[in-house]
Amino acid sequence: MAERVLMRNFERPDSHTLAGYQATGGYQALRKAIGLGADAITAEVKQANLRGLGGAGFPTGTKWGFIPQKRTAPVYLVVNADEGEPGTFKDRYLLERDPHALIEGMLIAAYAIECETSFVYIRGEYVRPWRIFAEAVREAEGAGLLGRNILGSGFDHRIIVHRGAGAYICGEETGLISSLEGQKGWPKVKPPFPAVRGAFGAPTIVNNVETLCCLPPIIARGGQWFAALGTKSQGGTRMYSVSGHVARPGVYEASVSITLRDLIYREAGGIRGGRPLKAVVPGGSSAAILKADEIDVSMDVDGLKSAGTMAGSAGVIVMDETTCIPEALWVVARFYAHESCGQCTPCRECTGWIYKIAGRILAGKGVPQDPDTIVDVAKRGIGTTICAFYDGAIGPYISYVEKFRGEFDYHIRHGACDVHPGRAGRVPASAGAH
Amino acid sequence: MRPETASTLAFSDEQLRRVRELQALYPERRAALLPVLRMAQETFGHIAPEVEAYVGELFDLSPAHVHEVVTFYTLFFQKPVGRHVLAVCHNLSCALLGAEDVIGHLQERLGIEAGETTPDRRVTLLRVECLCACEMAPMMQVDDDYVGPLTPETIDRVLEGLR
Ligand SMILES: Cc1cc2nc3c(=O)[nH]c(=O)nc-3n(C[C@H](O)[C@H](O)[C@H](O)COP(=O)(O)O)c2cc1C
Ligand code: SF4
Ligand code: FES
DSSP: OOOOSSSTTTTOTTTTSHHHHHHTTTTHHHHHHHHHOHHHHHHHHHHTTOBOSSSSOOBHHHHHTTSOSSOSSOOEEEEEEOOOSTTOOHHHHHHHHOHHHHHHHHHHHHHHHTOSEEEEEEOTTOHHHHHHHHHHHHHHHHTTSSEEEETTTTEEEEEEEEEOOSOGGGGSHHHHHHHHTTSOOOOOOSSSOTTTSOGGGSOEEEEEHHHHHTHHHHHHHOHHHHHHTSOSSSOSEEEEEEEESBSSOEEEEEETTOBHHHIIIIISOSBGGGOOEEEEEOSSTTSOOEEGGGOOSBOSHHHHHHTTSOOTTOEEEEEETTOOHHHHHHHHHHHHHHHOOSOSHHHHHHHHHHHHHHHHHHTTOOOTTHHHHHHHHHHHTTTOSSSTHHHHHHHHHHHHHHHTHHHHHHHHHHSSOSSSTTOTTOSOTTTTOO | OOOSSOSSSSOOHHHHHHHHHHHHHSSSGGGGHHHHHHHHHHHHSSOOHHHHHHHHHHHTOOHHHHHHHHHHOTTSOSSOOOSEEEEEEOSHHHHHTTHHHHHHHHHHHHTSOTTOBOTTSOEEEEEESOOSOGGGOSOEEETTEEEOSOOHHHHHHHHHHOO
């Protein structure tokens, strides 16, 4: 197993407290960062080859550089703790087990981008993570690590903890900003990017929880050290959420260079009951599916891209041979149809249409052209929408059908499932009812 | 635990102070809308049209705007819910490990369909999308807490614990 960088404190029972964090050298990196100065922090982060871990994989240091030099408004840091990508649960662990690492990472980022106020947008369902994180903020305030003149450096910073109210699209950065401003979470057209015009009309950096938690170790041990942990194009380790039919579902930290095979078989204990693997979704439900013989691929952004899928949020969903792929598609299609914010016609219409077709196939009422229709419909909207939600949705739509075409055709021809022959009640009553 | 009905439709003085505090916390007052709606739901049980109008007044926002926001989010309830809310995840990882069986078992034990509240107003049962605790699949949220992996036995134990 690779060195634990992000999960280094998880085993400590007091890891969520200030005392526990400081006992392991916590807030030393902040002191060092302030000594380095803003430009040197950004340079270190660029050298670390840190790429955003929330989904898009954009280089963090480069993103910070998009803030206009001439400022007419304060700069805001917004932490994306809205974790909503199906199959992903790493940020929850960080909020609960190492909240001070996030606070320290935020302070380092804030110092680098010269920001005095940050917002942490936590998904509304995360009650326990919110309580623990909010308590950590109070502790940091009490210890003078937040507020005025932090560590006697003249640096002021305050953290405002904000809770969401249940909507996947609020994970998308511009949707998140709209929601933070007290509106429905409708994404906005980019450009302007948030770094130029974001929250409350001011330049805003949106970063994921895990991305920010990488900063204290990067500052403490150097960008070069962090870069060397990963691959040529992406530095570091990251936290993989592994779920589905594995022996040991859970969160695992490994280098971004680990293969999907090693992650599943070495870290997560292989497939439950020793069954054969059928398919894997490597980066949250928006990532294209891989077949069992496609898992010798490295988990970094470029490795998975070259395999025709994406690293995304590193939510690995494992399916063994008992999985009915048309049923999996129906579940995923229901999600996208439900969560589309409805602003863009192609997104609203195509997600609903595909959900309907998937339900029809599953209910044994499909027609022979249905699989082709799914792919055609999915492709129709590519590149025509305001945000990347729709381009995320087509990843599963197209890949499930193209890679498991035989199963769809079987359902259509026989009105039944080849994986669960004669298994009553497998098809949810609501399928085909839409 | 949620109060069953609203007694009077107004925040206490203490709550009004909190509203003003929240409004002052952000660069723009309106950013406090979600937190204040949450307070309203905790106080009045659910967000009825009168509550939307009341919250709108506190922000100088039209009831229509507040309504638009309320309906956008799944955690704001527009009708009364039971004293306990069970939200069962039916997304992919939970589905792979039997979410439909969990929902079926709960519907049978409670005698209601997902989306409904028991006649004694004890429990509301909901289907929800990924709660991002897929390592506990199949799982559900019981009021503030996450519970899983669920089996018929663990579900029954949860139900017995609800008053
Ligand atoms: C539909 C959609 C949902 C998203 N959900 C999340 C999320 O839950 N958490 C997250 O950090 N980023 C999410 N993102 C990515 C954010 O838009 C943004 O890229 C990210 O928060 C930037 O932080 P990073 O550069 O540190 O990764 C989502 C993007 C899209 C298009
Ligand atoms: S692509 Fe879909 S989710 Fe994104 S803005 Fe358009 S309708 Fe909304
Ligand atoms: S799929 Fe159920 S919690 Fe993620």
